[in-house]
Amino acid sequence: MLMASYIVRRLLQMVPVLILVSVFVFFILHIAPGNPALMIAGPDASIEVIEEIEAELGLDLPLYEQYLRWAGNVVRGDLGRSLRTRIPVTEELLEYMPNTLALAFVSITISSILGIIIGVISAVRQNTPLDTGIVFVAVSGISAPSFVRALLLMWVFAITFEWFPISGRPAGPLFSLPVLHAMALPALALAIGGMASLARLSRSSFLEVLRQDYVRTARAKGLSERVVQYKHALKNAMLPVITILGFRLGAMFGGSVIVETVFAWPGVGRRIIGAIGTRDFPVIQGAVLMLATVYVLVNLLTDISYAYVDPRIRYD
């Protein structure tokens, strides 16, 4: 019951967050130079044609009126139509979003599993050459921009060894074998950054837990080191790691813009890049709003999952 009211409260808190996001994105876009009607008509179009397009798209209205009109439609579930493709934005996003979410899901799964394993190994082997090596690789992974990681992975695994397709998304269901095969490299390119930071966090968290009194007690009780580390310490060390998993999703969405372009993966990130270049306002606004909603919801899920990992936490 307490949990239900907590969830409702958090969902209500989402509303002002999303309104702020929408206002911010809307005005940033409209203040930036570049006229969508001009981009549709082409740089050489006559004034009459541009004015016609502006009137057709409502771009000749005052800014606040344009926002209110758009926001009113959003409340009714209508994100408008793309200025360029004329397709309803909702329809476009439903087409592109599953590809991005699947990429983010696979990427977070890879980065979590590998990041935690590497972090724990690094902690257990603290101050050994293995630990130093892992720290070096992790820092390199965090530092390398996503397009460098993407091109490097493509060059090694797709072009040189030919183990994976170079680019594109084969037809078929999202989690079918050919699609997962094609998704492997973009997901890994996205995962490396997260994996590196998760490894660093897991390491420090695990080391901190190992210094706690209850760990000392467990050792004093005569439990084997393996049981102490993996049964008692690991679960408690994971709490801060879960926190960062939710935040990682935002970084994944940011990175997907580049990675999807490099691997020709038809996701929302790539669609946003195209929409920014052509000033396709409804698509950018709709995509950002949808990504923000997913982000907020995932963070809510993260918070809820605390209760299951740490029974001391109560949502009252």
Next chain:
Amino acid sequence: MSLLDDRRLALVCALIFAVGIIGMACAPEVEEEPDPTEPEEPEYDFDAGIVISRGEEAETLDIQNTTHASANTTWELLGDSLVIFDEEGNPSPLIAEDWDVSDDGLVYTFYIRDDVTFHSGKELTAHDVEASFERWLSVEGSPTRGDLGEVESLEATDDYTFEIRLEEPHNAIWNVLASPYGTILNVENIDEEGDDWGTARAELIDGTGPFMLADWRRDDQMVLERNEDYVWGPEALYENTGPANIKEITFRVIPEETTRAAEIRRGNIHIDTGVPSAEIPSIKEAEHLVTIMNRPPSLSFLGINCEAAPLDDVKIRKALAHAINREEIVEVVRDGMGDPPYSFLRPGTPGYCPHDPLCFEDEIIRYDVDQAIELLEEAGWTEVDDDGIRMKDGERLESTLSISDTETAVVQGELVQSYAREIGMDIELNTMELAALFEHLRAADHEMFTMGVGYGRRGPDTLYWYHHPGQRPAPNRFYLEHDEMTELLELSRVTPDEEERQEAFCRIEQILLEEVPWIYLTYRDYLAAHDEKLENPQLEHAMYTFPKLLEVKVLSE
């Protein structure tokens, strides 16, 4: 005895002959030894498909409402226009087998073929042509409908005759009639789909071209299948008038140039019409790839706002033109892929000056720093400040060059900046994103800018668009007042006399060199590449007119 023997002998001979004949008939066919001097006849796979890469998705397939290059390419394959330009740039039959133009240039009558059908199976008549043109004129904000000129009426006078009546002559109408924008569409489908037409359901895209749209996954791939009924391909351009020799075409959208190059090297892509400069060496090295150079009618130029001081003085404009080393720009900016330009129209393209020597030979502006300095001094810019910048009446010789933020534009801008510096002119670069640049230029507060123009579709009529005062603020961003040029531009559109039209363009080229509202920088070449297993893909002009792919054949594995 001897007689009998002779008969026996004849009988035996007849028997041997008969057995021989039967034996020959029943014997297995003896294969002829191949002549080693004769080349082996290649075998083709007529059920093969090919994959073509594109950097950007076609935003919409509503060809009457877009100028997007990917939509153009697609409609070259999906549809047909009334006429099509032949190699010399003259209109030749396609949907219309013949046509008449009235002496006053106001009435165009087209005689439509009676054997053309849409992909849906519907027979094409003059009424479909009329409906397609009517719809074109009614599309709100269509960027191309204005190219038709002032249309008074459109009418299908019978099932196979279509008439366009203009309010005033418009020679340039052929440019749009012969382009994919003039594709005849099945309007019934458009009415059914409303706003969604061209964007949503593939089965509603109904043209008459050699290929039909089978599947479209946006930003991923588009699949076209052979139209087995197609037999009306343009004879002026293709020996094979249909059906095509390949069964399927897949367009794959790959925005990143490095990825695109990797895919064609791996053999996953069979045609790339624009190999990026950085990838040219590796593409040329690949043994399974054939490369073809495209020399499209396109130009990059530096435009000048002739009303903005100090560039309102023609001597300054001309001095800057002399200071620019075009050969070096082609080498540095285009990696040697192109030519230094000295006129708007590229030599060899339709409309280029037919005279020998050129009628504007004397006006050509070549790289000559001494001449540039002389002109500046003639204009009174004789003093020099501590930075080496020329001065006149206390004013520095300075200007701003607005450019887009692409690497090519920035490098080109920096070169221009350094050339100007050599003659004592200070140029500040104003770099901005493309969308912002277009808006900035439209506001007319620019001094100089760089831009590219492709004139494959409009031909020399592009000069009208770029320099007629009625085309301000865009694409006429030069603000040059020149009555003679304006009159000549207008004459070029209305005169029925082709020779007079040609002379007008020659004189306009001359005026542009005298007045220097723009400085030509490069004619750009493009490299197309295709897999060696494709025969005759006809990619020589693919950068501005994509072929209908009627001739291409795929060699059997």
